[in-house]
Amino acid sequence: MSLIRQVWLVVVATLVLAFAGSFAVTIVSARHYVQTQLSVKNNDNAAALALSLSQQGGDWELMELLVAAQFDTGHYQEVSLTGVDGRKVERSLREVAVQAPSWFVRLVPLDSEPGVAQVSDGWRAIGTVRVISHAAYAYRDLWRATVQAAVWLATVGLLAGLAGHLMVGGIRRPLNLTVRQAQALVEGQYLTVEEPRVPELRHLTQAMNSMVQRVRQTFEEQARQVEMVRRQASCDAMTGLWHRQHFLTVFELMLEREDAASEGTLVLVRLLDLAGLNVRLGRRQTDRLIVTLSQAVQAWGAGVDDAGAGRLNGSDFALVLPNRQVRSEEVEAWSQGLRQVCIEAGAVSGVALAATGWLRGEKPSVVLARADAGLAHAEARGAFGWHLQVQQASLASLSGGEAAWKRALDEALASRRVRLGRFPLRDAQGMLVHLECPLRLQLTDAGPFEPAAAWLPLALRTQATQAVDLCAVGQALHEIESDGLPRGVNLAAASLHGAGFTVRLRERLAAAGAAARALWLDLPEGAAWQHPELVRDLAQQLKGTGTRLGLEHAGEHLARIDRLYEMGLDFIKIDARFTRGVAVQPEQARFVRSTVMLAHGLGLQVYAEGVAQADDLMVLWDCGIDGATGPAVTS
Secondary structure (H helix, E strand, O other): OOOHHHHHHHHHHHHHHHHHHHHHHHHHHHHHHHHHHHHHHHHHHHHHHHHHHHHHOOHEEEEEEEHHHHHHHHEEEEEEEEEOOOEEEEOOEEEEEEEEOOOHHHHHHOOOOOOOEEEEEOOOEEEEEEEEEOOOOHHHHHHHHHHHHHHHHHHHHHHHHHHHHHHHHHHHHHHHHHHHHHHHHHOOOOOOOOOOOOOOHHHHHHHHHHHHHHHHHHHHHHHHHHHHHHHHHEEOOOOOOOHHHHHHHHHHHHHHOOOOOOEEEEEEEEOOOHHHHHHHOOHHHHHHHHHHHHHHHHHHOOOOOOOOEEEEEOOOHHHHEEEEOOOOOHHHHHHHHHHHHHHHHOOOOOEEEEEEEEEOOOOOOOOHHHHOOOOOOOOOOOOOOOEOOOOOOOOOOOOHHHHHHHHHHHHHHOOOOEEOOEEEEEEEOEEEEEEEEEEEEEEOOOOEOOHHHHHHHHHOOOOHHHHHHHHHHHHHHHHHHOOOOOOEEOOOOHHHOOOOOOHHHHHHHHOOOOOOOOHEEEEEEHHHHHOOHHHHHHHHOOOOOOEEEEEEEEEOOHHHHOOOOHHOOOOEEHHHHHOOOOOHHHHHHHHHHHHHHHHHHHEEEEEEEEEOOOOHHHHHHHHHEEOOOOOOOOO
């Protein structure tokens, strides 16, 4: 029996016993009072009648008339006069309607004690008067008093029950909060609750809140350590930009991934005559100039999703701008901005700037060679020279522009010209965790099924990501019902901003039944970093459906996500930029190991993305990951 039921049982039992005891005491007291009043009435009436009879001088006829008159004017059961010589005058009434239930009369008997008085004529005794009042009228009054007492006691009992309900509610609320807090701990969420006024529960809540605070502090400290390790593994110590290897890995992945940008711009910046600057300005002033230049280059990518800047060597900087083609006016403005930075620092050698477009699928070496050639042209123009080479998009051949693309996208979704890829994610024993299933759309009849890079930018511009994501979820559920294999699909961060998306998604998952429990949903890490409240809401909506929710391409911002421990996630997938080369880069392996420890401490599973080398996979297993995907994973 639950504690609340036990409390209710105590409250109800107390009320019942109090009601029964009070009611019994009330009836007994009322019975005693009425019975006493009957006795007093009998004695008083007997004395008054005896006095009247004594004044008749012993005339029996007159005394008989007085007895009859007394009987007729009162509510009597019996009035009698018995003479000393044996003569007797008696009036009695045996049957009177009692205005009370028969069971009440039997349960509460009333004894009307006779009133007796002596009749005399001077010193001569005449006889004895005996008076008995009828109890029917006393039963009537006693019954009415009992009913009134019952009504009042019932009213008091109801008020006491209401007070008990409020009291139990006051206990139930903090108990429910404590239970919710404990359940959240089991689910890897760390909530604090308001302390109740009940002392015993307040002590319990204080202990739970203190434990949650300690766990939070431990997590935050771990997160700071993970962030520090990430910066050591991927960033240049002086500027905070990505170091060369990390930048090149990120750029390579942009050109390879199906869900990456279809096009973009690569910008190279070179600080000319770095050795001469060290001599003329001094090392410290030159370092300040390099930091200022790096901040300026990084600022060019502000507002561009997935943009990133790196320091390739002492004097060279690079910036990658996905889904962004720059104009000559922008490049010239950038060059003028760098000129101003150098003038303020007293540097006279100058800066060269080159920008080149790129398309997904190109070789990184080809794009870098093109950018290097552009940098050579910029240097040939002298200090602060610049060069721009625009790469035409390969998918611009569809006539009609954006309207035609929007129409093609809508028709592909409406006609169900969709297909899901199949890339296995396996655990250390080679068992299938789920199939990674990126969505591909056939934008034209008999055309190829295009990856997300071809149509996702348009879907974002036309706010069609909700329809695309719901289509991917529906297709995955259909295929799960067909073969029973678990599948994972990607959701766009933009879909979370749409009105009603999470509700429609939940309704679709609820209708899918068992198939929903084999579905994995991936959100980009940036969604949890920039809009944590939307991700928490989605996780809350998915509870009860059995669908797992996690973050993909994680690592860059993971340790900086606000209250990750309360996000309600099930897993994370570490981005390939951090898993490639871990066999030969100890700092990368250390970062992966730290991330795994952090996530496992929160009850999250950790998977590695895009593992291409068997040596890297072995190191990743040693780091404690729960599964991996990529060319090195056996299909």
